Amino acid sequence: MKIAYYPGCSLESTGIEYDLSNKAIAKKLGVELKEIPNWNCCGASPAHQADLVLPIALNARNLAIAEEDGLDVLAPCAACYNRMSAAIKTLKNDEEERQKINNIIGRDYKASNRVYNMVEFLYDKVGVDKISQQVQKKLSGLKVACYYGCLLVKPPELTQFDNSEYPQTMDEMVNALGATALEWAYKTECCGGGLAISRTDVVLKLSNDIFSYAQAIGADCLVTACPMCQLNLELRQPATEKEYGVKYNMPVFEISELIGLSFGFSAKELGIHKHFVNTKPLLEEKQLA
Amino acid sequence: MEQVVMNTALKASEPLVDEISEKSHVDIKECYQCGTCAAGCPVGYLSDYSPRQIVRMLQTGLVEEVFKSKMIWFCIGCGNCVARCPRKLDIPHLNDTLRILSKEKGYPPAEKGIDVFNDSFLKTVKHTGRLYEAGLTMLYNVRSGNFMAGMDVAPHMFKLGKISPFPHLIKGRGEVSQIFKKVDELKGGK
Numbered sequence: 001m002k003i004a005y006y007p008g009c010s011l012e013s014t015g016i017e018y019d020l021s022n023k024a025i026a027k028k029l030g031v032e033l034k035e036i037p038n039w040n041c042c043g044a045s046p047a048h049q050a051d052l053v054l055p056i057a058l059n060a061r062n063l064a065i066a067e068e069d070g071l072d073v074l075a076p077c078a079a080c081y082n083r084m085s086a087a088i089k090t091l092k093n094d095e096e097e098r099q100k101i102n103n104i105i106g107r108d109y110k111a112s113n114r115v116y117n118m119v120e121f122l123y124d125k126v127g128v129d130k131i132s133q134q135v136q137k138k139l140s141g142l143k144v145a146c147y148y149g150c151l152l153v154k155p156p157e158l159t160q161f162d163n164s165e166y167p168q169t170m171d172e173m174v175n176a177l178g179a180t181a182l183e184w185a186y187k188t189e190c191c192g193g194g195l196a197i198s199r200t201d202v203v204l205k206l207s208n209d210i211f212s213y214a215q216a217i218g219a220d221c222l223v224t225a226c227p228m229c230q231l232n233l234e235l236r237q238p239a240t241e242k243e244y245g246v247k248y249n250m251p252v253f254e255i256s257e258l259i260g261l262s263f264g265f266s267a268k269e270l271g272i273h274k275h276f277v278n279t280k281p282l283l284e285e286k287q288l289a
Numbered sequence: 290m291e292q293v294v295m296n297t298a299l300k301a302s303e304p305l306v307d308e309i310s311e312k313s314h315v316d317i318k319e320c321y322q323c324g325t326c327a328a329g330c331p332v333g334y335l336s337d338y339s340p341r342q343i344v345r346m347l348q349t350g351l352v353e354e355v356f357k358s359k360m361i362w363f364c365i366g367c368g369n370c371v372a373r374c375p376r377k378l379d380i381p382h383l384n385d386t387l388r389i390l391s392k393e394k395g396y397p398p399a400e401k402g403i404d405v406f407n408d409s410f411l412k413t414v415k416h417t418g419r420l421y422e423a424g425l426t427m428l429y430n431v432r433s434g435n436f437m438a439g440m441d442v443a444p445h446m447f448k449l450g451k452i453s454p455f456p457h458l459i460k461g462r463g464e465v466s467q468i469f470k471k472v473d474e475l476k477g478g479k
Contacts (some may be wrong), residue, residue: 009420014451038461045366046407048385052312054472058414061461061468104471106464131436154368157377164372179453190331197429198402199363206331211343235442275448 001125004066004073005033008080009041009215015227017271021256022076024265028134029126033074036065042080045194049147057104059087064109073115078226081117082151083277085158088114095201117152118225119255120161128176136264138178142286145219147210149229151189173199174223177262186213193228204240207233211240211248220282222252230254234276251279261288295309302350309347313386319376320344325473326370326380332363340370340380356391362400415469418459
């Protein structure tokens with residue numbers, strides 16, 4: 001199976017471990033990831049907050065390059081995925097807008113392809129059975145709180161994937177790896193990623209809400225499918241702990257990292273040594289290092 | 290808030306409210322004020338108005354107060370409100386539109402730091418094709434006057450080799466800056 005791969009800006013910097021793990025597991029799953037040549041930034045939240053046309057145009061260029069190859073797109077970052085979905089929705093339903101955007105990007109994008117997020121791709125296109133078959137080392141004893149965040153499943157009219165209030169696809173995958181996905185109520189609460197630099201106080205409050213719940217249910221770690229959530233929740237964890245006088249020390253993994261570990265890849269091959277929260281003690285305790 | 294005569298405000302604001310509805314594709318008359326959006330809003334705790342109040346203010350013609358409000362800047366676009374709205378009002382997109390229009394009409398952003406962050410982010414994309422993290426931090430810190438923003442975490446990032454002091458320059462960056470230019474031209478300026 002071949003798909004256009006849109007890593008997005010995070011995956012070549014702060015979310016490098018996500019990129020490494022995606023590529024590692026794709027090979028084992030027989031998926032060919034063809035990176036969109038010379039892709040540009042999706043504009044993230046700044047573009048749609050600052051302009052009505054720019055976010056559509058920026059995404060249309062990337063989508064058009066993939067379409068020229070006849071490929072659908074895999075966007076592992078939930079924010080990129082959400083912005084691409086929004087662009088496709090507009091361009092599919094509004095011919096006048098499509099022509100306007102095509103004039104701006106200097107290409108003829110027909111809106112004939114679609115975009116998948118990482119969980120959706122693994123669940124719908126690859127399948128849990130196929131993933132289970134590749135498991136060499138069960139993640140037994142690892143208690144995981146699956147954190148979907150907001151942009152993966154919301155708004156449901158746009159994402160059309162899983163349930164926007166209580167999604168379960170990632171939980172099902174985590175269980176298939178031999179780990180235990182825990183029931184909890186903060187699966188899709190926002191971590192405040194977009195305000196990380198301009199209003200860090202918001203992030204500390206929101207991530208404290210998330211971690212205190214995860215800790216209360218006995219989670220060893222969180223698992224996400226978004227480099228923004230992952231970065232935000234790990235990088236600001238020490239400041240959150242300081243602000244609220246608590247101790248979490250809780251790693252936040254990407255789903256492909258956990259899949260990669262269960263497939264027998266080393267932590268180093270998956271970039272797990274590059275986390276902001278030290279993952280070593282947990283992996284050693286669970287004999288996964 | 291100063292006292293306003295409701296019916297006069299409502300009449301005078303009609304063209305502006307129509308413009309907001311047209312550009313955002315959100316029909317504010319659809320809202321029956323159930324408040325589900327306010328209950329689930331992650332930034333409601335620190336904002337001046339809730340999303341429900343913003344819509345109510347538009348319904349009653351208090352557009353200027355909306356343009357000056359912090360809520361339109363705090364909205365993080367998580368989608369909780371629209372996911373749960375029984376009338377399916379796309380409030381995040383409404384807030385995007387209000388932010389953009391408020392600037393066009395000359396209202397200073399109620400949360401300057403958020404506006405400066407967005408603008409600095411897009412400047413790096415315009416010139417390099419992708420986000421340039423180190424450049425964004427420098428631009429943001431200087432322009433916002435918040436010189437220490439991100440400095441507590443920057444050493445950790447460099448040490449792990451996660452961010453580079455240099456930008457990722459893509460081959461198609463001319464094409465990307467052209468996109469920015471054409472978008473600006475469509476707005477009739479710059």
